[in-house]
Amino acid sequence: MHPLVRKLSLFSPLNTEEATALEMALGAARHVPAKKEVVRQGEEPRVAFVLLSGVACRQKLLDDGRRQILSFLLPGDSCDIGIAVLAQRDHSILALVDCTVSSVTDEALDYLSAQYPKLRNALHWAALVEESIAREWIANVGQRSGSERMAHMFCEHYCRMEALGLTDGPSCLLPLTQIDVGDALGVSPIHANRLLQDFRRLGLLAFGDKHLTILNFDILKQVAGFDDTYLHLNQLDSRRA
């Protein structure tokens, strides 16, 4: 299944017509090698795009070189829809591994929204979920201790990947260096390293070689105080469009 169709089906399953229309609305796939920026902070934004494969992240660079990772983009995640109303990008998007992306014009999306109410709602849902995740990150970085934060990030990533069907048993792709982990959690890379070792020693997870393997999800969730409500994966049938 097409990554975007799979993603939007999390909100509500799409029929063949909707899925086809969606795929046709996308521009040609473009390849972005690992560690390259898809778009750069400060640029004038042009088109939105959808991540088709790989994992990318939003990140912000401070003047003095500090870096904060703001979110992870997974296959099917769309990015910067309607951003053309802004004059300047306030953050970059970095491919963490080799990625393929496809551009989408706002016109194509407007057409889809007008033609297919379910797609409109699904795109809307995706945008709201992304905002919700951003808010959870604020709370995560602001309130939780280093180990809680790390556990929370891993829980979130695994849940998101699992919802997309991108897990392999207890494992999933998470192509971060320990420096990246530190920059995502707002801790130093040395501290990230020590936290990882603690988790490993406790037998909660394994992390390395670009993959996360969760060995004891229950305890990990408990450490994180993880509650997946904010991912809004269970819209319940009552609310499906």
Place this chain on the structure above:
Amino acid sequence: MHPLVRKLSLFSPLNTEEATALEMALGAARHVPAKKEVVRQGEEPRVAFVLLSGVACRQKLLDDGRRQILSFLLPGDSCDIGIAVLAQRDHSILALVDCTVSSVTDEALDYLSAQYPKLRNALHWAALVEESIAREWIANVGQRSGSERMAHMFCEHYCRMEALGLTDGPSCLLPLTQIDVGDALGVSPIHANRLLQDFRRLGLLAFGDKHLTILNFDILKQVAGFDDTYLHLNQLDSRRA
């Protein structure tokens, strides 16, 4: 001028017709006393609303009672447009002083968007700015030290209030206790107190009695590493709808 008109005019000045249509789309004003929640975490969302007067905040409560303030809502800020696609609220909205709010239905907004392209773009801009601010908060809490964070929050608040014409010289409303300040910055209230005293002693600002007074904006910005790009207040004429 109506608060919402004033806010959206930051993107692009509205003509009389647009302003009138906008005001008519709003439901009756409702009063919310200070310290009361406008909407509560866990509730099923119904309608969106616009803050007409006062200051409110989004906040998230963790299971163990920790609290994180996620953002401040200023007059004209709209809230949760289109949230009806979600099954459950992931955060609360709290009135920090007495507020008045007005509800808006998604239908009314859809109509306005269809009828007035400029309003559509302006609403879209407002949503993107809010997301941008959320991302900046992640970077703020994740990367900056306590004093940098505090300085940054004050700079941001003053800039936003000033853009809305809600400042009184170097002063503006900021109705937070020191506990609130701590919860917004992710520091303990005791530490928030000490940071405030530092700033006071340095003659950078005064804070108390629900008001912030900035005495040396240049230095404060410098301490914060503040760059207002992310507020997207200067869309430049080239991009105005």
Place this chain on the structure above:
DNA sequence: CGCGTCCTTGACACCAGTCAAGCGTTGTGG
């Protein structure tokens, strides 16, 4: 082989959290 990247470890310093106590103001009820 030599270099770069990433991971690991130990020693030390410090920012910020916690605990505990005290003060001023406000509001309320006897």
Place this chain on the structure above:
DNA sequence: CCACAACGCTTGACTGGTGTCAAGGACGCG
């Protein structure tokens, strides 16, 4: 009118979670 509680602010002493510095090891790659 005063006693008292509630709240918010302030201060000091102590602790501890994290950051910093420094060094070294493992691995891949040109």
